[in-house]
Amino acid sequence: MKNLNPLMTAIVLTAAASFAPTAAFAEGGFYIGGSAGAATLDADIGDTGIPSLPPSIDEDDTAFKVFAGYNFDLPVVDLGVEVSYADFGEPQIDIAGDPLLIGTTSLNLWGIAGLDLGPVNVFGKFGYVDYDAEAVYLDASDSDNGSGTGYGVGLRFGLGPVELRGEYEIYDLDDEADVEMLSVGIAFYF
Secondary structure (H helix, E strand, O other), X not given: XXXXXXXXXXXXXXXXXXXXXXXHOOOOEEEEEEEEEEEEEEEEOOOOOOOOOOOEEEEXXXXXXXXXXXXXEOXXXXXXXXXXXXXXXXXXXXXXXEXXXXXXXXXXXXXXXEEEEOOEEEEEEEEEEEXXXXXXEOOEEEEEEEEEEEEEEEEEEEEOOEEEEEEEEXXXXXXXXXXXXXXXXXXXXX
């Protein structure tokens, strides 16, 4: 049997320890973070009488969110609560050569349940969505607000107190409109 070089042994042991589940994933506690990605507004607006306005909208734009929460790190399962603010951008629709901009934001309260698989954590979320929407066309604007539900799934990868996450969320704004958001982000535990 060959002797291993002491330096090589130290490198192998350090690498193996870095993949250990207890050392890799963030502990429970408070966290803050942000995500960016794309949001799709899907709305059924019906017949408005405006000739070039389609009866439904399915438009994308860049979106971002900021969030803060608390994670209860239990054996195998993680439970948490999170509050977030999301800006879904301003999807644009061309009406007779002029843009109709629809801006939507929401303030959200989520319950989160996850399965701890070592450095990777899969999770689902369900929550309350309080939204504001504003449509601007030429010099006129109209706004709407209300509440609905949201749900989503995601993956988290922990590196000590830092967590990388990818999420897919659906925000049910009302019977005629919802927003889907696909994002990647980072969270910091303290």
